[in-house]
Amino acid sequence: MSGGVEIRVRVAEAEPVADGIKRLRLVPVDGGHLPVFSGGSHIVVSMQDGERRIRNSYSLMGSPRDTAGYEITVLKTPESRGGSIYIHEHAKVGLELTISYPLNLFPAAHRARKHLLLAGGIGITPFIPIMAELDEAGATFELHYAMRSAKLGAYADRLAERYGRRVRLYRSDQGQRIPVGDLLSNQKLGTHLYVCGPERMIEGVVLAARAAGWPGENVHLERFVAPPGGDPFKARLARSNIEVEVGPHTTLLEAVEAAGVDAAYLCRGGVCGQCETDVIACDGTLVHNDHFLTEAEHKAGKKLMICVSRFKGRELVLDL
Amino acid sequence: MAAIAFKPGTYRDDFTFRNSEEAIRHFPFPFDKDSYMYAVNIEQHMPGPKKSATEFPIDVDEHYVAEMADRAMVLKEDPLRCQSQPHMITAEWDLLELLMSSMARDYPEHFALLRDGDRWHWINRPLGIEHRFTFGDTTTLPYGPMEYITRQCQGDFCLLDQRNDNLWMDAGIVTTQADWSLDFNLGMDFMEWHGPVPLAHDLGVFDRALKFLLNLQQGRPVRRLNWTMTVNPRLDTSPENYHKWGKDRASVTPENVGEKVHLRVELQALWRLPRSNAIVFSIRAYLIAMREVVTVPKWGRRLHRVLESLPPELVDYKGLTRYRDYTVAYLADYDDGAPTSPGFGPD
Ligand code: FES
Numbered sequence: 047m048s049g050g051v052e053i054r055v056r057v058a059e060a061e062p063v064a065d066g067i068k069r070l071r072l073v074p075v076d077g078g079h080l081p082v083f084s085g086g087s088h089i090v091v092s093m094q095d096g097e098r099r100i101r102n103s104y105s106l107m108g109s110p111r112d113t114a115g116y117e118i119t120v121l122k123t124p125e126s127r128g129g130s131i132y133i134h135e136h137a138k139v140g141l142e143l144t145i146s147y148p149l150n151l152f153p154a155a156h157r158a159r160k161h162l163l164l165a166g167g168i169g170i171t172p173f174i175p176i177m178a179e180l181d182e183a184g185a186t187f188e189l190h191y192a193m194r195s196a197k198l199g200a201y202a203d204r205l206a207e208r209y210g211r212r213v214r215l216y217r218s219d220q221g222q223r224i225p226v227g228d229l230l231s232n233q234k235l236g237t238h239l240y241v242c243g244p245e246r247m248i249e250g251v252v253l254a255a256r257a258a259g260w261p262g263e264n265v266h267l268e269r270f271v272a273p274p275g276g277d278p279f280k281a282r283l284a285r286s287n288i289e290v291e292v293g294p295h296t297t298l299l300e301a302v303e304a305a306g307v308d309a310a311y312l313c314r315g316g317v318c319g320q321c322e323t324d325v326i327a328c329d330g331t332l333v334h335n336d337h338f339l340t341e342a343e344h345k346a347g348k349k350l351m352i353c354v355s356r357f358k359g360r361e362l363v364l365d366l
Numbered sequence: 367m368a369a370i371a372f373k374p375g376t377y378r379d380d381f382t383f384r385n386s387e388e389a390i391r392h393f394p395f396p397f398d399k400d401s402y403m404y405a406v407n408i409e410q411h412m413p414g415p416k417k418s419a420t421e422f423p424i425d426v427d428e429h430y431v432a433e434m435a436d437r438a439m440v441l442k443e444d445p446l447r448c449q450s451q452p453h454m455i456t457a458e459w460d461l462l463e464l465l466m467s468s469m470a471r472d473y474p475e476h477f478a479l480l481r482d483g484d485r486w487h488w489i490n491r492p493l494g495i496e497h498r499f500t501f502g503d504t505t506t507l508p509y510g511p512m513e514y515i516t517r518q519c520q521g522d523f524c525l526l527d528q529r530n531d532n533l534w535m536d537a538g539i540v541t542t543q544a545d546w547s548l549d550f551n552l553g554m555d556f557m558e559w560h561g562p563v564p565l566a567h568d569l570g571v572f573d574r575a576l577k578f579l580l581n582l583q584q585g586r587p588v589r590r591l592n593w594t595m596t597v598n599p600r601l602d603t604s605p606e607n608y609h610k611w612g613k614d615r616a617s618v619t620p621e622n623v624g625e626k627v628h629l630r631v632e633l634q635a636l637w638r639l640p641r642s643n644a645i646v647f648s649i650r651a652y653l654i655a656m657r658e659v660v661t662v663p664k665w666g667r668r669l670h671r672v673l674e675s676l677p678p679e680l681v682d683y684k685g686l687t688r689y690r691d692y693t694v695a696y697l698a699d700y701d702d703g704a705p706t707s708p709g710f711g712p713d
Binding site: 157 | 528
């Protein structure tokens with residue numbers, strides 16, 4: 047329950063979009079309606095893979111007005127901890143899954159004079175409903191969408207067709223790149239910038255925005271991280287008085303849940319802050335992978351975001 | 367469920383507002399212990415016991431018709447009690463949906479909502495309103511969506527926009543407030559509008575509350591109770607009208623305490639709204655006279671103990687300085703020293 051209200055859904059469509067990219071349509075098992083959502087929202091999908099419960103976050107990419115079903119896109123990542131592989135192998139029409147209510151950590155700023163959207167690869171998904179929303183509101187926007195090749199440019203043609211000149215496509219196999227520097231230095235006051243894509247792209251845009259003097263509150267980043275794996279380690283949960291083992295491909299949060307301890311979470315991607323956990327003792331190094339705590343907090347070593355962060359060393363004791 | 371028998375009553379001039387026995391038991395008594403300390407006390411807004419103020423997410427009670435008449439009077443005198451910035455229009459529609467669908471679902475003998483795509487048909491029997499409109503099209507309603515529905519729903523409502531990791535009060539309708547002003551707070555962020563609570567900032571409670579609210583989830587509303595006291599059953603104790611009610615405080619005498627002094631409880635709830643990602647903050651005020659409180663023996667005893675032990679800075683902050691002692695003396699007659707059971711409800 048610590049992630050909130052859950053909804054049972056069934057896979058109604060499972061369609062390969064491109065190499066290693068699959069689109070799913072999920073409809074409520076009870077035949078009712080799903081909650082309306084705002085563009086930029088994600089859901090947490092829970093999957094039961096044998097013994098293991100996997101929970102991953104995915105951006106909602108259908109129309110925010112479509113409450114008959116939700117659509118998500120899943121990229122098969124080679125270093126996947128299982129979630130995306132599970133979906134690619136098992137998600138056929140009829141499979142039942144559990145999802146959370148939508149949560150928006152990447153909303154459009156509705157007072158902006160203009161919205162400049164930068165997407166890389168699979169990072170296009172949250173922008174699909176955001177654009178629908180902006181279009182409906184008559185807002186000014188521009189999407190710059192970079193992809194490795196035409197084949198991987200999921201949804202590119204459809205968007206170009208729908209929004210015409212407001213959509214620009216860049217193919218890196220043809221040497222095309224988003225001219226970030228030019229774009230950022232040529233915007234009118236009151237423009238908001240949104241970035242979703244690979245970590246390297248986000249870092250690049252953040253640096254460019256800083257260099258071009260963009261105010262921080264006008265820059266919006268969707269920086270969910272898929273929890274990275276790492277060396278196995280152990281952690282002691284002081285309040286529950288148990289020890290959990292975290293395998294190389296599982297997260298601390300998953301290990302805690304598997305041990306039957308109800309820990310709070312929302313995004314499972316290191317951005318929302320919900321899973322913040324106090325470190326009682328640490329003989330070793332905390333491996334912080336989140337974007338929630340400040341650098342100073344990372345250094346202080348008193349808190350750990352257990353959905354994505356890990357530990358290397360002899361002993362870790364958490365207040366759980 | 368039986369239909370509610372709506373009661374007449376006024377919240378001004380002759381103050382004919384009274385609680386029936388049923389309304390007294392429905393009252394959200396705010397003290398679960400014999401003493402009080404400021405705390406944020408947020409809990410899930412889950413259905414409470416039958417016939418309690420939290421049985422349904424939006425509570426409609428016997429004062430509905432009278433309260434709506436009072437709101438109409440306040441708005442007529444002062445239209446600035448209802449304001450909304452243009453970017454809040456989606457949140458206004460979200461609010462309309464939340465209120466109409468809850469009221470129609472939980473009080474079907476009084477309200478009905480028929481939806482056919484964007485074509486909605488709303489029936490409000492107690493106020494004799496029937497209206498067909500297009501969801502999303504403001505030209506099909508006589509007021510903006512927020513004003514339209516909140517003229518038909520008890521409680522004040524503020525719409526909070528979420529941006530820059532903060533919440534901004536960018537729209538609202540506020541006619542039953544305990545001495546704060548929408549006109550003054552409009553456009554303020556969370557910390558600014560919570561500025562003046564003593565003891566609270568030191569405890570860092572607002573930092574924690576803000577962090578919690580930024581992650582508030584759809585489908586998981588939360589609530590808390592807040593309380594103060596007021597002289598006469600006046601809903602509109604706004605700073606704008608201080609000249610009308612400020613002097614009431616000096617009118618309390620040992621003879622009229624039971625009649626005049628009221629406990630005023632706000633049931634505050636917060637919901638994440640689906641389309642706008644805004645938050646609605648609802649503040650529903652309930653009033654109960656001292657002579658009504660003491661009809662529940664546990665509440666009479668407990669309120670006596672709470673008021674007697676209240677720290678002086680809170681006595682000041684809540685504006686009770688002038689009549690606290692009279693009230694404590696009145697309640698003392700109903701406190702035999704017997705232990706009280708834990709929890710809020712009557713025994
Ligand atoms: S669950 Fe959101 S930061 Fe960990």
